[in-house]
Amino acid sequence: MKEQTSGQQRAPDNQSYESGKTSGGIYGPAASRTAWRDLLAIGIAFLVLAPIISVNRVTDFMIFCIFAMSFDLMYGYMGRLSFGHLLFLGTGAYASGLFIKYFSSNPLLAMLVGILAACLLGMGIGLIMVRATGACFSLMALAFNQIGFFLVLSPLRGITGGEDGFGIHAQPLGFLNFASKNTMFVVVLGGILLTFYLLKRLTLSPYGIMIRSIKEDETRVRFLGYNTYFYKWLTFVVASSVAGFAGVLSALNYNYVNPNVMDVHQNVGVVFACLIGGAGNMYGAIIGGVAYMMISNYLAIYIHRWEMFLGFSLLIIVFRFRKGIWGSLQGLGQYMRGPRSVQVQ
């Protein structure tokens, strides 16, 4: 039974792995050439989207996409479903917010502090988390998220402002004025492109193949002599740092921080985004992130019962549409290219 399910999961991964191979090596110069094309495509897509929707909203979308990518690294690539990933987003947001409020209003330093805080927390929690797999992993992440949410809400009320949160004011830094919507848009666009490039390089590297192998069968990887705990820990730390980066950006974007940024119940959003876009692919994470934000921003206006809609669409995804939008597009692309490029599975 287990073989069968892992076989089902393996199919889309093999495709992306193979298609990476056919376009000239898994990693190396060809991969970085295609990376530039990818970056251009994403940048143009968001620049086109900005005037259509609004600069404000697209900034918001992009921050969520960064978060979705960090989640995808852990879920789509390594196969560890975390139901508490918002903890790291919240840590980033709170650390940078508190830094701006109490120490210095330099936004770049705050950014560094936020990412560092999420990274350090990831290092600590990661040591415990790597020991767990499957449902245990999800539940432990959930428990840690709950503890973090509680800490912010109650015992640290004095400095975090409890339920109300607190407002922050970042000082303008030369031409970098974070109060301006357009500057924020450019900064976040830079952030998403940087994150995409780094994560793409990371997942195409031998390390990326390693974490995919861990997803397939951890025991076999261990038999090959690799220390899988270390790689899992590293992935956890990278994913939490990127999530912290998204948190910093959201704090700077909204100019306030409140406990909603790490509310346990919001975690379903990023899981939904990853699945609808197609898990195990950075493009999928971005498409899914935009799709989820569109649904939650616009559908809620027209359909009052939008949580129910989310529930039913999640059920449909799980039972009928596992590959997600990006996976289906890839399948379509392969179909269009004709029978010669169909790979033997």
Added chain:
Amino acid sequence: MLYTVLFGFSIGAILYFVSIGLSLTFGTMRVINFAHTLTYSIGVYMLITFIPAVRSFIPSAALAILAVIPISYVIERFVIRRLYGESLDYTFIATFAVTLIGVDSIKWIWGVNPYPLSDPLGTYLQIGTLTFPIYRVIIILIAVILFFALELFFRKTIVGKIVIAALEDVDGVRCLGVRVDKYFAIVFILGSALAGLGGVLYAPISAVHPYMGLSVLLLAFAVVIVGGMGNLRGTFISAFSLGMVMAVTARYWSQGAETMVFIVMAGVLCFRPIDI
């Protein structure tokens, strides 16, 4: 201090009602059921609906639990059964989707505002100079009776024996020609009805709102993990000990009660990770 013990035991009893189903569903079907406490909240809302019509607590509680059964059958038939043998991620997400749908339906039908419900007995037991609310004592008694009833059910009846065998080895039972799916459905409905019972009993001493199931669910997960997935006696013991942890923490630091449970759970997981 005696109050704290009583308080802890009554919370433990409620946690026990809610966790049995979760533990059994995981042990037999290998499905982590996020939608489990949906029946808990639906039971409470049914109780609220029935009380004005029936005007007495016990019959309306019984009706509420009966009303939960068809709903849990629908969930089992259309979602849980399809998830059998799937990877855990998908079962997680699908059952969470069921929770979203259920909570939204509750909000649709009954509204978002919390309902007040009062202690149905309102009488106190006098022992010397101490007074105990009799309702909490009854909850604890029901839990203990239920524990022994379930022990009997799983040791003496054929349905129970098949389920216990399936907890050990599902394929082995199937090879004997037993239609395990049917028994799993029975177990699932039993677990959901017990969760409904927990909700109905706990509602008068807590707040009623659409998200009440989710907070209990996290606690029930903690109970099941500490007690061991699919281990009935372990669930009983861990439910009562975590109830005590909550009560003792609440005595000294009232906001920290629920979080302390998760800290205990994280500690248990550190020393005894479960491979699932």
